[in-house]
Every structure is written in C-alpha cells, then in structure tokens.
Amino acid sequence: MSNEVLKVDADLSAVKVIQSVGGDTVKRCYQCATCSSVCPLSSDEAPFPRRQMILAQWGFKERLLSDPSIWLCHQCGDCTKYCPRNARPGDVFASLRLLVTRELVPFRFMHTFYNNLWGLPILILIALMFILPVMFLTFKGVPNISDPVSFPYNPELNYKLAFIELPARVLMIDLIFLPLAVFIIVIMANAVSRMWNMYLDYYKIPVAYRSSWITIIKTYLGPAFREILAHSRFEKCGSNSWRANPHKMLLYAFIILFITTGTVFILADILGMHTPWNPFTHPVKWLGNVGGILLLYGIISLITGRNRAVLENSLKTAYPDAFLLWLILFVGISGFSIEIARMIPVFYNFVGFIYLCHIISVFLLFLAIPYSKFSHLVFRTTAMTFDLYYKDILKKKDL
Numbered sequence: 114m115s116n117e118v119l120k121v122d123a124d125l126s127a128v129k130v131i132q133s134v135g136g137d138t139v140k141r142c143y144q145c146a147t148c149s150s151v152c153p154l155s156s157d158e159a160p161f162p163r164r165q166m167i168l169a170q171w172g173f174k175e176r177l178l179s180d181p182s183i184w185l186c187h188q189c190g191d192c193t194k195y196c197p198r199n200a201r202p203g204d205v206f207a208s209l210r211l212l213v214t215r216e217l218v219p220f221r222f223m224h225t226f227y228n229n230l231w232g233l234p235i236l237i238l239i240a241l242m243f244i245l246p247v248m249f250l251t252f253k254g255v256p257n258i259s260d261p262v263s264f265p266y267n268p269e270l271n272y273k274l275a276f277i278e279l280p281a282r283v284l285m286i287d288l289i290f291l292p293l294a295v296f297i298i299v300i301m302a303n304a305v306s307r308m309w310n311m312y313l314d315y316y317k318i319p320v321a322y323r324s325s326w327i328t329i330i331k332t333y334l335g336p337a338f339r340e341i342l343a344h345s346r347f348e349k350c351g352s353n354s355w356r357a358n359p360h361k362m363l364l365y366a367f368i369i370l371f372i373t374t375g376t377v378f379i380l381a382d383i384l385g386m387h388t389p390w391n392p393f394t395h396p397v398k399w400l401g402n403v404g405g406i407l408l409l410y411g412i413i414s415l416i417t418g419r420n421r422a423v424l425e426n427s428l429k430t431a432y433p434d435a436f437l438l439w440l441i442l443f444v445g446i447s448g449f450s451i452e453i454a455r456m457i458p459v460f461y462n463f464v465g466f467i468y469l470c471h472i473i474s475v476f477l478l479f480l481a482i483p484y485s486k487f488s489h490l491v492f493r494t495t496a497m498t499f500d501l502y503y504k505d506i507l508k509k510k511d512l
C-alpha cells in the first residue's frame with residue numbers, strides 16, 4: 114500500500130466568498146450526482162453540477178475559473194429541486210459565477226461593494242463623486258434642481274465644440290458616460306481574453322487548433338448570439354421555465370435601449386439635433402418607450418416570478434440577485450418618471466431631482482457590468498462561444 118500523501122490546497126477565502134454571495138449551502142453536498150442526472154443542460158462529455166460542487170467545497174478557484182459550464186447553467190433550479198441534501202447547486206452556481214467575476218475583473222473592492230447591502234451607500238457616493246463635479250462644471254456652478262429651467266433644461270448654457278453646439282445637459286452626459294464606457298470596455302475585454310486563454314489551457318487545445326479572434330467572432334460568436342436571442346437553453350429548463358420569456362424581453366429591451374442611446378448620440382452629439390424631443394411625435398422617443406415598456410414588463414415579471422419560485426423552494430434570492438433586479442426596475446421607473454413629470458405641471462419641479470436619480474442609477478447599472486451578476490451578459494456569451502468552438506474541435510480531432 115502506498116504511503117504517498119495527497120496534499121489538497123483548499124482556498125478557504127474562496128469558499129467564504131461563495132458562501133457570502135448566496136452559496137451558503139455548498140457544504141451540504143455529499144456527491145450523490147442526482148443533480149447531474151436531472152440537469153437539462155448537462156452533457157455526457159461535460160456533466161455538471163456535481164463536479165463543480167466538490168470543487169466549490171474546496172475553493173478550487175483556478176479549476177472553477179477554467180470551467181465554461183458554470184456559465185452555461187441558467188439557474189433553472191431543476192437540480193435544486195431534486196437535491197436530497199438541499200445543497201441548492203443552482204444557487205451555488207450563481208455564486209460561483211460571482212466568484213469568477215471577482216477573480217477576472219480588477220478593483221475587487223468594487224465587487225465587494227456591489228454584492229453586499231452595506232456597500233450600497235458607498236456605491237451611491239462613488240456615483241455622486243463622478244457625477245456632481247461634471248454637473249457643476251458643465252452647469253457653471255450648483256444648479257437649482259427644483260427648477261427644470263436651471264437643471265437639466267437650461268436653455269442658455271450651450272457649448273461650442275468644433276462645429277457642434279451642445280447644451281450643458283448633453284455635454285454632462287457625454288463627460289460622465291463616455292469615459293465610463295471606455296473603462297468598462299477595456300476591463301471586460303481584458304477579462305474575456307484571460308477567460309478564453311484559461312479555457313484553452315485547461316482543455317489543452319493544441320496550438321494548431323487555436324483559431325484567431327476574427328475566426329472565432331465570424332464562426333462561433335454569431336451562432337452563440339442567435340442562441341442567446343432565442344433563449345433556447347433557457348427553454349430546456351423544467352422548474353423555472355417561466356424565466357425564459359421575461360428574461361428574453363429584458364434582453365430585447367436592453368438591445369432596443371442600446372440602439373436608442375446610439376441613435377441619440379449620433380443625432381444630438383454629432384449632428385447637433387438637440388433633445389428634449391416630444392415623446393408623442395419623435396420616432397426615437399417611440400423606440401425608447403418601447404424599450405422602456407419591455408424593460409418594465411421583463412423586470413417586474415422576473416421579480417414576481419422569482420418570489421413565487423422562492424416560495425416553491427426552486428430558487429433563492431440572495432442580495433446580489435435582488436440588488437440587480439431592483440436597480441433595473443429603478444432605472445426603468447425613473448426614466449419614465451422624467452417624461453411623465455415634464456408633462457404634468459404639479460410634478461414639473463421634480464424633473465431635475467428625478468433626472469439626477471436616473472443618472473445615478475444608470476451609472477450604477479453600467480458599472481454593474483463588471484462587478485455584479487450583470488457580468489453574465491459578457492461572460493456567458495464568451496462561455497457559450499467557447500462551448501460551440503470546443504464542440505467543433507472535438508468533431509475534428511479526438512482531443
């Protein structure tokens with residue numbers, strides 16, 4: 114009999130993170146594998162979530178970081194429903210995704226602020242630290258937010274940039290959100306690149322089979338996008354199949370609002386056609402309103418459906434879930450409230466205050482992309498793209 118001692122380096126700090134963001138049941142798992150047999154997305158080549166449960170119990174961060182299946186899970190809750198130990202693998206997977214996000218993106222303290230209730234006032238202060246100086250700069254001092262003609266619709270404060278004239282409100286939004294967008298794109302591009310390279314190394318994909326970024330985007334990203342748009346994996350879910358439709362509506366809402374924002378940027382910032390536009394007569398406003406209605410429909414359905422699922426024990430709502438849901442709801446309600454308050458005289462003096470609240474919430478939602486479960490927008494897309502790529506390689510060669 115061998116006397117060799119197998120040394121296991123458990124990472125207890127990683128286990129603590131998993132437990133603190135919703136995966137507190139991870140230690141209950143006793144590896145019966147019921148979950149892997151009921152998971153509708155688990156395959157023979159890469160069964161989950163039983164294996165990931167034991168990796169999570171030991172805090173094997175590197176192995177979890179290199180595992181795309183964590184992102185293929187849509188938290189349908191089928192495994193949670195049948196687990197004899199109530200170890201809630203679906204919820205543990207959600208916390209594993211947060212752990213991976215925390216490891217891949219710089220400025221970890223932001224991740225801590227985003228995923229703990231006590232961090233919320235700090236996040237609001239951070240948003241104000243960025244927004245208020247830009248507001249005071251563009252409005253040449255402290256505007257009166259109880260007077261919409263002072264803030265945000267001051268007709269006298271215009272800035273001439275080259276051949277374009279920008280109202281203070283438009284310049285303020287540009288100065289806040291363009292640098293924020295650049296920051297997010299840079300850190301997420303770096304995180305995606307690290308994630309992809311870890312997958313390549315973990316699956317030991319020979320250099321001869323590694324494709325260029327252009328080929329990956331052309332061949333695999335398109336089909337991954339189509340799958341995401343159709344939500345076909347979501348629809349395989351059993352216990353929480355209700356999530357497919359509202360989640361899809363929310364995705365479409367974000368796409369429409371992204372197109373609307375891009376169009377406003379081109380029309381207002383580049384061509385100088387200044388807002389505010391009439392919500393009843395301007396087509397860009399119609400588009401924005403359709404996006405806003407879909408957003409409210411999707412998010413309200415997700416919140417109410419989730420509450421039902423919690424009662425049925427197929428899903429758990431941890432703080433990171435609740436925070437993102439309520440933040441999106443706040444963005445939707447505050448956006449519509451600006452339009453409504455502008456039209457109703459009794460609310461007119463609240464427009465500046467609502468506008469400021471809306472900017473803060475949009476700022477926090479943007480910044481949630483790298484630091485909250487909202488990161489799944491990018492990381493799940495990457496993992497699904499890798500999944501398609503890897504399946505293709507397996508067809509070409511037995512690796």
Ligand code: SF4
Pocket residue numbers: 141142143144145146147148149162163166195196197198199200201202
């Ligand atoms: S999570 Fe539950 S169902 Fe899955 S292996 Fe562990 S005890 Fe079994």
Ligand code: SF4
Pocket residue numbers: 151152153154155161162185186187188189190191192193202203204206
């Ligand atoms: S939540 Fe659903 S998709 Fe995720 S591991 Fe469990 S059964 Fe599979």
